[in-house]
Amino acid sequence: MALIVQKFGGTSVATLERIKNVAKRVARFHADGHQIVVVVSAMAGETNRLLGLARELQARPDPRELDVLVSTGEQVTIALTAMALTELGLRARSYTGTQVKILTDDAHTKARILNIDEANLRADLEDGYVVVVAGFQGADASNNITTLGRGGSDTTAVAIAAALKADECQIYTDVDGVYTTDPRIVEEARRLKTITFEEMLEMASLGSKVLQIRSVEFAGKYRVPLRVLSSFEEGGEGTLITFEEGTMMERAIISGIAFNKDEAKITVLGVPDRPGIAYQILGPVADANIDVDMIIQNVGVDGLTDFSFTVHRGDFHKAMEILQQVQSHICAREVLGDDKIAKVSVVGVGMRSHVGIASTAFRALAEEGINIQMISTSEIKISVVIDEKYMELAVRVLHKVFELDQPAESV
Ligand code: ADP
Numbered sequence: 400m401a402l403i404v405q406k407f408g409g410t411s412v413a414t415l416e417r418i419k420n421v422a423k424r425v426a427r428f429h430a431d432g433h434q435i436v437v438v439v440s441a442m443a444g445e446t447n448r449l450l451g452l453a454r455e456l457q458a459r460p461d462p463r464e465l466d467v468l469v470s471t472g473e474q475v476t477i478a479l480t481a482m483a484l485t486e487l488g489l490r491a492r493s494y495t496g497t498q499v500k501i502l503t504d505d506a507h508t509k510a511r512i513l514n515i516d517e518a519n520l521r522a523d524l525e526d527g528y529v530v531v532v533a534g535f536q537g538a539d540a541s542n543n544i545t546t547l548g549r550g551g552s553d554t555t556a557v558a559i560a561a562a563l564k565a566d567e568c569q570i571y572t573d574v575d576g577v578y579t580t581d582p583r584i585v586e587e588a589r590r591l592k593t594i595t596f597e598e599m600l601e602m603a604s605l606g607s608k609v610l611q612i613r614s615v616e617f618a619g620k621y622r623v624p625l626r627v628l629s630s631f632e633e634g635g636e637g638t639l640i641t642f643e644e645g646t647m648m649e650r651a652i653i654s655g656i657a658f659n660k661d662e663a664k665i666t667v668l669g670v671p672d673r674p675g676i677a678y679q680i681l682g683p684v685a686d687a688n689i690d691v692d693m694i695i696q697n698v699g700v701d702g703l704t705d706f707s708f709t710v711h712r713g714d715f716h717k718a719m720e721i722l723q724q725v726q727s728h729i730c731a732r733e734v735l736g737d738d739k740i741a742k743v744s745v746v747g748v749g750m751r752s753h754v755g756i757a758s759t760a761f762r763a764l765a766e767e768g769i770n771i772q773m774i775s776t777s778e779i780k781i782s783v784v785i786d787e788k789y790m791e792l793a794v795r796v797l798h799k800v801f802e803l804d805q806p807a808e809s810v
């Protein structure tokens with residue numbers, strides 16, 4: 400007998416028919432003698448619909464009220480899932496985040512889980528119940544409803560699995576595992592049997608939304624066995640997130656290509672090339688709680704230099720306003736903004752032991768006439784910023800040049 404946390408995403412609970420299918424799958428595991436905690440997202444499109452309603456009413460709704468609003472999506476699906484399970488003759492009980500007491504900080508719309516009171520869940524499991532928990536939500540110390548950021552139900556599932564020391568956390572979604580890149584963009588993408596935790600962390604942080612990054616962080620911190628599977632197919636093995644590089648069955652140098660259009664670039668032209676200039680530019684940006692990702696400073700000529708950095712697209716206008724305010728103070732010639740960029744990244748732990756990966760990537764992009772605007776590298780990834788209109792082409796070209804469409808060698 401195992402304790403398994405099973406999470407079903409929005410498309411997996413999009414209709415009553417699909418909720419019934421979820422219930423059937425859960426019932427089969429339960430019949431095999433396993434204890435099951437189900438975590439569900441809102442029905443597909445529901446969170447967007449609710450956010451749209453809020454925006455129709457107010458340009459900048461109070462984040463506390465936004466959380467009260469968007470958390471309702473998951474409250475609907477937990478109740479319906481519990482009913483569907485009961486209909487199959489199982490005993491099931493639903494819980495909102497507040498009812499479980501998933502304690503978070505008070506950062507509305509992007510709260511972090513601090514603690515989970517697992518006593519009630521455990522007692523229900525011991526009594527033979529299937530426990531159905533709302534993803535994406537919690538409550539702060541003053542009992543305000545909070546949400547965990549888009550895609551946050553993954554994090555709820557992994558955090559509950561960690562709290563209950565579950566044997567496995569299974570993320571059921573609309574693809575049958577983690578692929579070498581988004582299979583909706585590259586048809587030839589291949590499912591990975593395993594991916595290391597470190598690579599999954601990079602893929603998630605660089606835009607692969609198949610798992611929310613915080614769920615991967617949790618899995619790493621608490622060593623939660625994590626698997627991504629299809630909710631529409633039976634019997635698939637999905638993708639296992641592994642902790643040991645040595646246990647990988649597939650040994651590719653590159654594991655995948657990630658991409659996102661969530662960033663925007665700001666360039667400050669003609670700033671004096673003197674100590675403290677980076678601080679003078681980025682200090683006010685940081686003070687406004689805006690995260691900066693890539694940074695490039697050119698070699699100065701004539702005592703002047705250009706300085707570029709990227710921020711999340713949602714922070715673009717605020718960051719531009721800040722820079723326009725500091726422009727005269729730092730004697731910059733001009734501040735330029737571009738929110739039509741994309742970041743494409745090549746990820747793989749195998750890169751550590753191979754040279755020439757970056758030049759292969761740059762050559763492949765050059766051959767397609769794709770101009771690279773910014774580059775950043777680490778031991779296990781290379782990211783480039785390009786014009787967003789070339790994003791899909793760049794992903795395809797990189798996927799091909801690193802032969803990710805070919806079966807990986809087995810060890
Ligand atoms: P859910 O609603 O089940 O949480 P998401 O839409 O959040 O599902 O995540 C699944 C989607 O992630 C897939 O439909 C796919 O388009 C996308 N995706 C992006 N990168 C990858 C990847 N490397 N492997 C698999 N899916 C990916």
Ligand code: ASP
Pocket residue numbers: 408409440441446447472534535548549550551552553
């Ligand atoms: N319903 C939330 C969202 O759409 C959380 C999730 O699906 O994981 O972002």
Ligand code: MG
Pocket residue numbers: 408550553608609610611
């Ligand atoms: Mg998701």
